[in-house]
Amino acid sequence: MNRRNFIIGSAGMLTTLTACQMEFISELKKTYPNVLMLIVDDLNDWIGPMGGHPNTKTPNIDKLASQGAVFTNAHAPAPLCGPSRASIMTGLAPSTTGIYGHVTDDKIKSANVKASKSIFLSEYFKQHGYYTAAVGKVFHQQVASNSFDVYGGRIKGFGPSPDKRMKWHDKRTNTDWGAFPESDEMMPDYDSAHWLADQLAMDHDKPFFLAGGFLRPHVPWHVPQKWFDLHPVDTLTMPPYFKNDLDDVPQIAKAIAEHPMMPTTEWAIENGEWKNMVQAYLASVSFVDSCIGIVMDALEQSQYSDNTAVVLWGDHGYQIGEKGKFAKMSLWERATRTPLIITSPKNQRVGKADKIINQPVSLLDLYPTLVKMCGLPINPQNEGNDITPLLKEPSSAWQHAAVTTYGPNNHAVKSERYRYIQYADGSEELYDHQNDSNEWNNLANDQSFVHIKEDLRRYLPTENANWSPVSHYNGNPYFKALTEEATLQQ
DSSP states (O other): OOHHHHHHHHHTOGGGOOOOHHHHHHHHHSSEEEEEEEEETTOOOOOGHHHHHTOOOOHHHHHHHHEEETTEEEEEESHHHHHHHHHHTTTHHHHOOOOSEEEEEGGGSSSSSHTOOOOHHHHHHHHTEEEEEEEEEESSSSSTTTTEEEEEOOSSSSSSOSOOOOOOOTTTTOOOOOOSSOOOGGSSHHHHHHHHHHHSSSOSSSSSEEEEEEOOTTSSEOHHHHHHSSSSSGGOOOOOOOGGGGGGGGGHHHHHHHTTOBBBBBHHHTOOHHHHHHHHHHHHHHHHHHHHHHHHHHHSSSSTTSSSEEEESSSSSSSSSSGGGEHHHOOOOOOOOEEEEEOGGGEEEEEEESEOSSEEEEGHHHHHHHHHTOOOOTTTOOOSSOOHHHHTTTTTTTOOOOEEEEEETTTEOOSSSEEEEOOSSOOEEEEETTTTEEEEESSSOOOGHHHHHHHHTSSSSSSOOOOOOTTTSSSSHHHHHHHHHHHTTT
């Protein structure tokens, strides 16, 4: 019997094992690292390690980053929760599965033929002998049925919320902001953090794959007052904003980014709310950072502190007034860039612990990377790239770009320096981040950048699956029409 099969057959047998066998299992648990995966909804780069905002306070994420690698140029497969998480968990790009909008967790594998053959990331670890457990929002809603051995639950919705909205009264969105409720104990994320801590306190007889999905800073930006107090309004730096920013982008760019239910930056300025919204987002980030601290403290105090890889990621970025928006849902940098922090197990670390990696990576790369880190067989279905070479040596040669997809044939390609966007109608955007990190100057029509565009087009998906009828998004007329068309063709 090989070591992996022995692990699979060992669950529930500990009471009958000899001392020698117990020692053997203990050694196996050291050989195959545990995985703790922390997922944060709508988290942009406003965390200490990424320096996205000078007023952010994230001491627990900062500490985690000091123990591992921070990917400063990581991007989501899609700038929307549903397709991004479906892509990460299946290891397949949205352009492969046709999941371009939201999708019910249990319908992911019915999206198309290729999706039906996928093995969820957690399932893959389960098949190779791991105990798998999750809590909170891991997929778009909770978790897909049977994708984990144990699921700790999630309170429905993104509350708690006050009886009446505080600021924004368009009920087509959860967007609202203000101090609520009274204590952390009333927040679902607090419960999720303690559920994870309890899991880490258990005596597991197999290596584990443990996932926790936190809701904040997803709207509504409601957290207790003490988190707002960390960020006094009169001390805040405002995000960069250029009123005429979109004058040089194609019409389709505006169409896919339009979300009439959301407040605009001009509305926020005219109504004196922009600073309050920045404060509320920062407060929400600080609150979820405290929840992450609960989990990390529990890991440090557990028997698994030396043999657990930790990965923290956000499902996409978020615009807090940039590009005139308070939303994700676009192919610009602020909507696609998100934190990715990976720490190797302490007993496997070599060289300097804290590493900064600037090469472009995709969250689609997580699946093959975690599989490689844990010594499991490669899943040939994975479309992402194994980024463990960058974990070992951040300056390693890297011949890849990060691709984000938002609807059929709408793609952004991010290299270390440039962002290239090509839309379904053939129109383009190009930004030089070395000279224009805010993406205010579209260079797509500048003939001196023709060769740059040609080089970046190499990374565009060669497959653009039809919009799957199990996927939906009605946030604006552009996507509503695509959703209705897919439904009619079903």
